[in-house]
Amino acid sequence: MKFSYEFSHLCGTVYTQGNILFTPDGNSLLSPVGNRITMFDLINNSSRTFAFESRKNVYAMAVSHDSRLLIAVDEDGHSLLVNLKKAIVLYRFNFKAPVRALRFSPDDRYIAATSGNKIQVWKAPGLKREFAPFVHHRTYSGHHGDVLSIEWSPDSKFFITSAKDLSVRLWSLNPYPKFTPYTFVGHRDVVVAAFFSEDGQTIYTISRDGGAYLWQHNYEDLDHEDSDSDEEDEEPVPIIARGVKWSTRRKHVFKMEFAKVDCAAFHAASNLLTVGFGNGTFGLYSLPDFQDIHTLSVTQHRLSSVAINSSGEWLALASQTLGQLLVWEWKSETYVIKQQGHYFDLNALAYSPDGRLLATGADDAKLKLWDTTSGFCYVTFNEHEAPITGVAFTSNGQAVVSCSLDGTVRAFDLNRYKNFRVLTTPNPVQFLSLALDTSGQIVCAGTLDPFHIYVWSLQTGRLTDVLSGHTAPVTSLAFSPSTTEELLLASASWDHTVRVWNVYQNKPYIEPLAHSSDVLAVAFRPDGKQVCSATLNGQLNLWNIADGEMVGQIDGQKDVAGGRHSADAVSAKNNTRSKHFTSVCYSADGTCVLAGGLSKYICIYEVASRQHMLLKKFQLTHNRSLEGVLDKLHSGDMTEAGSKRELNLDVDPIDAEVVQDNALVGAKRAVDPGARKKNLEIFSKAVLFSPTGRAWAAATTEGLLIYSLDETLTFDPFDLDEDITPETIQATLARHEFTKALLMSLHLNEENLIRLCLESVPKDSIILVAESLTDTYLKRLLTLLGKYLSESPHLEYYLTWSLALLNAHGPMLQAHSVEFLSTLRALQKSIVIHFNELSRVCNDNQYTLDYLRNLQQLKSTQTM
Structure with a gap:
């Protein structure tokens, strides 16, 4: 059994925070997902999550105009310099301050980044390999508030910045004799963005209160003698650098039901301006007249970032609150992609029998289906009204079944995409676990109270049996994969037992398997002869089904130990918080067990022999924005009142205002669903091997992580001699x-x-x-x-x-x-x-041929 699995993809999350941007060719979209970056190929309808990770959640990104380099900066200012085509980290650099905006110059020679109320300009890395690729050019200061945006002029000689001090400033890359940084004032609220026109002679500024100004310089006031002397030089001095004055030529106010502007993007070639508002509406305007082209409401929450591709045809919109990502083609008024991840914790996952689909259920009461090839979610079921706790596919892959705390078990048809069966109980209950037999006809669900296991016939929808015996909530169920006359069901419970039932005869198959602690998960080996159970004390127990004896025990508490919370007063080693497995799964050949739980680690154990060795331990993430990632804490983050993270001392004032705008007056409970994403702890609630054995998936705090084997063949000198070349x-x-x-x-x-x-x-x-x-x-x-x-x-x-x-x-x-x-x-x-794919093509061709044949018959009839 190979265990050299590597990170392959991240599903379940499509956008977290920061800016989204198109690649220079306009065919792909880059979106930050936690401390990783996902690239969505809009032409081939596929996605790819890069394997590299930043220290914390990515906040700002920039791509060079030749598509060669990508710079990603996290919340603390630590950046990654990445070769975009090969997805390889070339250099790590620390800006030593949070970066809100980052831009490459149009000639890709310089990089401008914000640093508080200052702007740093660096020389961009070249093609040659250097020890220190970033060379500092100059630091600009003058703003009295944090800088929010940067935009370069088309000739790369000037750039414009907007800040919280309600002003916009124009800077030059290199000093000019008559040029001094120019300040644009007049806005009454924070200036969100500022842009140059295509010729660089006009500047547009947009403030948070919806005010949009058009600025132009007074070139007629210049001394013509100075202009003539400049034209005789080898390199003429730009008009902006000749000490011209700017004035407001046009003012406009975006009135969007009292919603404030949160983000904006400008396409200079077509003079298109896209503005995102706090009520989830975006507007498309034509400049310089500010003519309204489109206004569309895409969500009920604020838009965090907008982008326009190089051709000006596609608009990308992202909402941080619910993790939504959309690409809108404004000319045809259609969606190119419309994706939304789970915005609450993932609880359950299931592979389809062919390994092509993944079903996930989460606390947001949504059931989503993901294509493992493209990484896209192509259907979402919203019928449940409470968190989903269990998911399973039928054996033929034509339906998926889910259970929820709302007291229902629902079956969904994957051909018609509708809920065709709702299984309920005589009395209201809450379901914690779910299992389907190999035929896909019998559904079992375990409850939180009254500790029963309910059995239904999926074909008729009738409740056929109730299995009683547990004295605590039933946490996990598993059917035996072997096809025999006896249908065996294993159930795990908090009553320290695992029971094996003969479902056809409605009686226990063997005596209850006693444990020393609460049992949290159970799984059958593919041959149906062995059961693995996970307990609250961090142990994995292997049981022989034939005689009910324990054949092995793995103490995994030390393997999953590690990770310290920011509020912990003791070290990770001495922490009494229990680290244990909550999900187990056998590999396809039954030689290995995959286990994950309340820890940042997922472990693979070898169980074929009596040694039961730990083969490999995977760390889910290195994202320091999550709790439980670091084993040692930095003393600089501690204050007399506690840690900075617990006190939220680093909350941005503008972000605090946005949250306050969406809150009810006098309400103490947060109405913003995104408020549940603060100070999350890293752990996995479910792990599962793919039926093909080439990959495994984990439902974690960050999303649905997929690890797969390296597809490239390695050199294996088996039966090799000198003649084989x-x-x-x-x-x-x-x-x-x-x-x-x-x-x-x-x-x-x-x-x-x-x-x-x-x-x-x-x-x-x-x-x-x-x-x-x-x-x-x-x-x-x-x-x-x-x-x-x-x-x-x-x-x-x-x-x-x-x-x-x-x-x-x-x-x-x-x-x-x-x-x-x-x-x-x-x-x-x-x-x-x-x-x-061929069936779909053949059906389309068949319909086309039928249409042409009927058309020919109609023409022949008319001629007669």
């Missing part, structure tokens, strides 16, 4: 010895050579070559076929290869079904994806 393999192919060449490439284990040998085999010879292969490399070859099916255009060719291998080695695959389970499911996943 790339040259000899190509020579063997030239002699049309296809079987020998394929075996040699499998020995060398280089993917490009294996693919060359596979595609060199004639279609008529595939069956013969497949029968000649040994069983040693069959698993490796089937894994590669599953990968090539998903990315190669030669669909029929690789399907022929897959069918030939399955027919030739069918008995061996059936005898070792557990060993090949993950490989066969990965192959099935690729085939199902192509099947669905």
Whole structure:
């Protein structure tokens, strides 16, 4: 069993805070998600979360105009310099102050960043590798409040800043004889943004109260002799640098139901201005006349950031309160993407049988389905009225079932996307756990009180049985995966027991399995002969189902220990707070157990032998914005009244005003759902292996983390000698010895050579070559076929290869079904994806052909 899993994707969260921005080509959108960054490819309808992490939540980002560099700055001013195309961190730099805005100059030679009430300009890193890429150019001071925005002039010689002191200032990159920094005053509220026109001769300023001013300089007042002398120089002095004065030429007020302006973006080429308001409405205006083009309400909460792509066709909108992200094509008035993550804790997750979909349930009472290939949420079910505590797919993958604290178990059809079954009990209860049998016809749910397990028939929707025996809440349920005449159900409870039930006979299968502490989770091994349970004291217990004996015990309390809260007075080592597992899952081959819980760690244990070793320990995040990440605290964050985080001493005044605007007068309880996101602790509520065995997912505080195996093949010198080289393999192919060449490439284990040998085999010879292969490399070859099916255009060719291998080695695959389970499911996943795509194309073609045939018959009838 491989355990070299690496971070692959982050779902469940699409936006956290900070600014969103388009890449210079306008086809992708960058969004900060916690201390990571997700790139949404709007052309290919896919997303990708970069593996690198910042120290805290990302607050400001900037991309160079050549798409080469990305700078991401966190809340404390620590930044990452990233190669955007390769997603590799090149350098880490500390601005030593929070950065609210960051901009590359149009020529990519300089970077301007805010630092409190000052502006720092740095020389941008070049193509050469340097020990210190950031070179300080100059620090500008003059504002009496924190600077909020920066915008460069088109010639990269000037930049304009807006601040909380209600003023806007114009600065020059290099000193000029007659130029002094110019101050624009007149606004009555904080200036949110300021922009240059495309020619750089006009400046637009927007304040928080909706006031928008257009400023132009008085070039006619200049001395013509000075202008003529400047034109004789080798490098003419810009007009702005000749001491011109600016005046207000136009004033406009955005009236949006008394909502204040929170963000703005400007597209100079098309003179489009996008303004986001505090009531969730955005407006699109044409400058310089401030003509209203579009006004659309996209959410009920404030818009935190807006952006316009390079062509001016797409508008990106983000709301921090609910974690919403939208891209709107204003000409056609359609959504390009419309995504929203869970804004409360994730409680449960489930993989579809083919591993292509992930279902998540959270405290926000929403059930979402995520595509593991693209990373997008494509359907959300809102029928539940209370937090969802359990999720499960049916065996055929056509429906998903969820249970909730609202006392209902609901089944959703994934073809029609509707709730087709609601399962209830005679008396109101709250469900904590859920399980479906392998046939997908029996649904079981455990309750918080009165400690029963209810059994329904999914086909009829009738309550068929009630299993009683537990004396405390039923926290976890699991059906035996084996297909036998006896349908076994394992249930875990706070009464320190795990009970195994024979559901068909409505009686216990064996005596209750006693534990020394509350049981929080239970899972069956894929062969149905063993059960793993997790208890409150941090232990994992392995039980043999046949005789009810404990065959192993893993003390994982020290493995998951670590992490200190900002309010803790003791060290993490001496902390009495319990660290334990709340979710366990077996791997596809049953040799490993994945466990996660109230800790920043997720552990993989080997349970096939008697040693029960810890194979690997994964730290979910290094985000210091969350509690429980650091083992040691910094004394500078402590005050006489406690930690700064607990006291919220670093809350921005403007952000405090925004929250106050949305609160009810005299109400002590926060009405803002985002208030529940303060001082969150890092932990995982559910972990699960993918049916393919190539990945596993965890429902954590930050979202749905997906870890997968590295798809690239590594060098494996098995049955390798000096005669097996790339040259000899190509020579063997030239002699049309296809079987020998394929075996040699499998020995060398280089993917490009294996693919060359596979595609060199004639279609008529595939069956013969497949029968000649040994069983040693069959698993490796089937894994590669599953990968090539998903990315190669030669669909029929690789399907022929897959069918030939399955027919030739069918008995061996059936005898070792557990060993090949993950490989066969990965192959099935690729085939199902192509099947669905081809079915959709064939249906469209069929409708088109029917339309053309009817049209031809209609024309022939009219001519007659």
